Amino acid sequence: MSHAVRSAPVTRQRIIAAVLHIIGQGGVAAVTNRRIAKEAGVSLGSVTYHFSSQHELLRQSLLHFVREETRRFTELADACQQEGIDIEGAAELAGQVAGGTAFDSEHIAPFELYVEAGRDARLREAAAEAFAAYDRLAAQILGGLGVPDAERLAATTVALVMGLQLRRLATGSPAEDLVDALLLLARGALPTT
Template identity: 65%
Template sequence: MANPSQTKERIVAATLRIIGEDGVAAVTNRRVAQEAEVSLGSITYHFATQNDLLRESLHAFVVQETRRFTDLAQLHCTGPTTPQEAAALVGQVAADTAFDSEHIAPFELYIQAGRDPQLRAAAAECFAAYDQLAASILGALGVPDPERMAGPVVALVIGLQLRRLATGAATDELVDALLLLTGTHS
């Protein structure tokens, strides 16, 4: 028998898969329970409302991604790093990120946050985590005013990832755009 935290994790993972496959409107307690292989009552036990479930799912994804990106930054940015090396790393991470249902889900949730004020706080928290990570990497690169640059860099990366998702384009545009933004484009 799974413990409550494992059950909650399975519910969140199932929710992300459903959102990535069929959109936010496809998330029902019954479908989530079936996908997570938990009882229907487990959904309402862990999440009082649908918004709680969506908010927690978005937050869980960002925590996982932030941890992954932080680990990569610490692994690859141990010494002086050039903007070209950092842009190439971001490009490699983007290329290695499969657009499976769990990676499509956040895009759906960000759009849903535009429609649903109750999700906006979770979306803002997610973008703040991305901004903080970007600021630390930009600071390590010696970019002036990294906190101010973080938001545009995050917006650029997410926007180009969305473009890549929609068009099937390669990551070259992302690397070029990051170098252009840092003023080191050749």
């Protein structure tokens, strides 16, 4: 196998990381092939070789971020299920994760991309795929906690988390707000005894 073939995935990852960094710093409008090449430390030709269009760059960057976040949160959800964590413990853990998430350029970029999907119908499919992944994960976590009708509540839970994270980003509000909101939602979904 040639060096070029072996290095292609690494180059793609460097380009995607550069795109997320650029978007997080300056928004989608700041993304240019020259800036990507400079940020990623690759040739200008590598950017156009690996990604046929700006749209494809944005789409793949969004999907990459979501895949990584989903993988990380799935591992966390699996660990919680193995430890038999209850709803209060899960909400507290979500608050710790949210509080520990720095709003660096990589974590700001998806918000920019979701807004861009509102303007660019070509990105909506990727955004829908991203939210579907978050919904599946939320349903898995809620179901594991014994919340009835977890699949129906998944999208609401994701919207709550995303909205509160956006609020934290914009205002600096504390992660404890997320814990309180998740507990309110989960307790409201549990059957009364």
